[in-house]
Amino acid sequence: MQSADVSDLQRYTDSVTRLGREAGAAFVSVAPALIMHRAREVLIARKAQGLSDTMEFTYRNPERSTDPQRSVDGAKAVIVAALGYGSDTPVSPSGPHGSVAQYAREDYYEKLSSALRVMRDKLRADGFRALDFVDDNSMVDREIAWLGGLGWFGKNANLLIRGAGSMVVLGSVVTTAPLKVWREVEPDGCGSCRVCIDACPTAAIVGDGVIDARRCLSWLLQKPGVFPIEYRAALGERLYGCDDCQETCPENVRLLPTRRMATARESWTPILEVLNEDDESLDRRVKRWYVPGRDVKVVRRNALIVLGNVGDASSDEVRGTITRYLRHDDELLRAHAVWAARRLGLSELLSGEDKSELVMSELRRDHL
Numbered sequence: 001m002q003s004a005d006v007s008d009l010q011r012y013t014d015s016v017t018r019l020g021r022e023a024g025a026a027f028v029s030v031a032p033a034l035i036m037h038r039a040r041e042v043l044i045a046r047k048a049q050g051l052s053d054t055m056e057f058t059y060r061n062p063e064r065s066t067d068p069q070r071s072v073d074g075a076k077a078v079i080v081a082a083l084g085y086g087s088d089t090p091v092s093p094s095g096p097h098g099s100v101a102q103y104a105r106e107d108y109y110e111k112l113s114s115a116l117r118v119m120r121d122k123l124r125a126d127g128f129r130a131l132d133f134v135d136d137n138s139m140v141d142r143e144i145a146w147l148g149g150l151g152w153f154g155k156n157a158n159l160l161i162r163g164a165g166s167m168v169v170l171g172s173v174v175t176t177a178p179l180k181v182w183r184e185v186e187p188d189g190c191g192s193c194r195v196c197i198d199a200c201p202t203a204a205i206v207g208d209g210v211i212d213a214r215r216c217l218s219w220l221l222q223k224p225g226v227f228p229i230e231y232r233a234a235l236g237e238r239l240y241g242c243d244d245c246q247e248t249c250p251e252n253v254r255l256l257p258t259r260r261m262a263t264a265r266e267s268w269t270p271i272l273e274v275l276n277e278d279d280e281s282l283d284r285r286v287k288r289w290y291v292p293g294r295d296v297k298v299v300r301r302n303a304l305i306v307l308g309n310v311g312d313a314s315s316d317e318v319r320g321t322i323t324r325y326l327r328h329d330d331e332l333l334r335a336h337a338v339w340a341a342r343r344l345g346l347s348e349l350l351s352g353e354d355k356s357e358l359v360m361s362e363l364r365r366d367h368l
C-alpha cells in the first residue's frame with residue numbers, strides 16, 4: 001500500500017497527535033522505536049534480585065517488552081499518551097467497606113485506548129502499520145512514556161507529568177510511520193523530597209524508583225495464595241490497589257482541588273456483599289480488576305482480611321459471615337477467616353481443630 005506523503009514530518013506528526021488529544025488523551029508525544037536498554041537491564045536485574053516476586057507481566061519476556069520492533073516489525077516511532085484520573089475519596093459508607101484505588105474506579109484504560117485507536121486508525125488509513133497498547137505485557141509503558149518526554153520518574157516509580165501529577169494511565173501506539181520524535185526527557189522534579197518513601201505503609205520503596213513487589217500492597221492484593229501475615233494489618237481497608245505513595249505526593253496534593261470536581265464512582269466496595277454473593281456475581285462486580293485466572297477466591301481472601309481490620313465484632317452479620325467462612329470448603333479461605341476472627345477478638349468462634357495443615361498453622365499462630 002502507498003503510504004501518505006509525510007514530507008513535512010512535523011506537520012504530519014502534529015496532525016496525528018492532535019487527533020489523539022481531541023479523542024481524550026490529555027498528553028501525547030512521540031518516542032523513538034528503539035530498544036529500551038535501561039528498562040531491559042532493570043527488569044532482568046530486579047527479577048534476579050527477587051524484587052519482582054512471582055510477577056509475570058513485562059517481566060515475562062523483557063526482550064519483547066522493551067523492544068517496539070517485536071510488536072511492529074520496521075517500527076519507526078512510538079506515540080505515547082496519558083490520560084488523567086483521580087477523584088477525592090468520599091467518606092466510607094456505613095458498614096465495613098473496602099477501598100478501591102483511584103485508577104480502578106472507572107475504566108480509564110478503555111478511555112485511553114479509544115483515543116489511541118483513533119490515532120492508530122489514522123496511521124493505518126495512511127498506509128502505515130500501527131498497534132496500540134495499554135497495560136500490556138508487550139510494552140513497558142512508563143519507560144516509553146519517559147523516553148517520549150511525557151514526564152519524569154518519581155521516587156515512587158510512577159511517571160509524573162509536570163502540572164498533572166502521577167495519577168495518569170499510560171499507553172502507546174507503535175507504528176512504521178516516520179513521525180517526528182521528541183528528543184528530550186523531562187528533568188527530575190522530585191529533588192530532595194522523599195514523602196512517598198516515608199508514606200508507604202510497608203516500606204516497599206526500597207530505593208529511588210525501586211519497588212520491592214514482595215512488600216507492595218498493590219501486588220500482594222493480586223497475588224494468589226496466602227497473604228503474608230506481616231502485611232495483613234497494614235492492608236487496612238484496601239480491597240484493590242494502593243494509593244498511599246501517590247496520594248501523599250505533593251505534586252498530586254497540589255491538584256486535589258481540581259480532582260474534587262471529579263466523580264468518585266466505585267471508590268468503596270461493601271465487604272459483606274463481596275463475601276456473601278456467588279462467584280458469578282462477584283466476578284461481574286470486579287470485572288475490570290486484575291484477578292489472576294479470574295479466580296475470585298483471591299478477592300474473598302482480601303475481603304476477609306479487610307473485614308478483620310475494619311469489621312464490627314458485635315455485628316451479627318459480621319459474626320455470621322466469619323462463621324460461614326470458618327466452615328468453607330476452601331482451606332485458604334478458612335485460614336484467612338481464622339485470622340479475621342482473631343483480629344476481631346472473636347476467638348470463641350474458632351473450634352481449634354481443622355483437617356488442613358494450613359488452617360492449623362493459622363490456629364497455632366501466636367501473633368497477628
Ligand code: B12
Nearest residue numbers: 058101135136140141143153158159169170209218241242
Ligand atoms: C507490573 C506492574 C505493577 C506491579 C509492579 C510495579 C512496579 N513499580 O514495577 C504492581 C502490581 C506492584 C503495580 C502497582 C501499581 N501500578 Co502498575 N503496572 C505494572 C506494569 C504491568 C508493568 C510495570 C513494569 O514493567 N515494571 C518493571 C519495573 C522495572 O519498572 P519500574 O519500577 O517502573 O522501573 C523503572 C524506574 O525504576 C526507572 N528508573 C531507573 N533508574 C532510576 C533512577 C531514579 C532516581 C528513578 C526515580 C527511577 C529510575 O527505570 C525503570 C525502568 O523503566 C505496568 C503496565 C506496563 N505494561 O508497563 C503498570 C503501571 C506501571 N502501573 C500503573 C499503576 C497506575 C499502578 C498503581 C498506581 C496502581 C495502584 N493504585 O495500586 C501501583 C503503583 C505502585 C508503584 N509505586 O509502582 C500505571 C502507572 C502510571 C504512571 N503514572 O506511572 C502503569 C503504567 C499502567 C498503565 N498503563 O497506566 N504495577
Ligand code: SF4
Nearest residue numbers: 200216217242244245
Ligand atoms: S502502592 Fe502502596 S504499598 Fe506499593 S509502594 Fe506505593 S504505598 Fe507502598
Ligand code: SF4
Nearest residue numbers: 154155190193196249
Ligand atoms: S512524593 Fe516526592 S519524591 Fe515521591 S514522587 Fe512525589 S515528588 Fe517525588
